[in-house]
Amino acid sequence: MIELRRASIIRNGRILLYPVNLTLECGVLATVTGPNGAGKTTLLRLMAGLWLPSEGEILFDGRRPSVRHRGQIGLVLQESMLYGRLTVQENLRFFGGLYRVRDLDDRIRQLAKELHFERRLGDPVSVLSKGYTQRVTLARALLPKPRLLLLDEPFDGLDPGVRGLVKDVLALRVAEGTTVVVVTHDPELMPNADMQILVNRGRVTVVSSETRASRDRAR
Numbered sequence: 001m002i003e004l005r006r007a008s009i010i011r012n013g014r015i016l017l018y019p020v021n022l023t024l025e026c027g028v029l030a031t032v033t034g035p036n037g038a039g040k041t042t043l044l045r046l047m048a049g050l051w052l053p054s055e056g057e058i059l060f061d062g063r064r065p066s067v068r069h070r071g072q073i074g075l076v077l078q079e080s081m082l083y084g085r086l087t088v089q090e091n092l093r094f095f096g097g098l099y100r101v102r103d104l105d106d107r108i109r110q111l112a113k114e115l116h117f118e119r120r121l122g123d124p125v126s127v128l129s130k131g132y133t134q135r136v137t138l139a140r141a142l143l144p145k146p147r148l149l150l151l152d153e154p155f156d157g158l159d160p161g162v163r164g165l166v167k168d169v170l171a172l173r174v175a176e177g178t179t180v181v182v183v184t185h186d187p188e189l190m191p192n193a194d195m196q197i198l199v200n201r202g203r204v205t206v207v208s209s210e211t212r213a214s215r216d217r218a219r
Ligand SMILES: Nc1ncnc2c1ncn2[C@@H]1O[C@H](COP(=O)(O)OP(=O)(O)OP(=O)(O)O)[C@@H](O)[C@H]1O
Pocket: 011, 016, 034, 035, 036, 037, 038, 039, 040, 041, 042, 043
């Protein structure tokens, strides 16, 4: 689904990410861990196509990323990228419109129900707690039904109940074939991950990998 071939990121002469080879198939759940400043968010930006590789290349379905891929990649960074003055519904309509999501209002209602924020659709985003803002941000990324979902610390600041809800939502997407990559300080939160990606001082190591098929066999 996504393949990094000796892809690196260099900024102002500094190597933020050393050349990395990495392949993620459809329906894979991967965690990304490492100390602060290691390059985890940089790796997400690279996978999202936000930053082009300085060297090497990145391929989606065997092709260079293009505008066509935008709706296929959902990205949740630590900043929400929502408009504080607009209501939750207005925000989701705006982003859904950008991706030409079909039956947009139905889709918004569906996601609001799934992520338990139906009652907050009419509230401005600026009055939402962190937990609600995180869920709306996740809904924004899920609107176009992305095939690759990239999340930077999606459990940060969530109480255990909401954390469980978000985990369930992600598990469902993986089961449906979405490739999900989660940056987290606490990989224990995702014990079912197929792959653990460790980043340290810009160097990426895949510390464990298991195909879904072999996991299914073990059940
Ligand atoms: N736009 C940028 N230009 C130049 N350097 C950057 C830029 N963004 C981040 N960096 C640097 O790249 C390195 C990796 O940053 P990154 O945000 O990827 O780390 P991280 O592992 O996600 O950290 P954290 O756990 O604190 O979020 C850091 O040294 C950071 O200062």
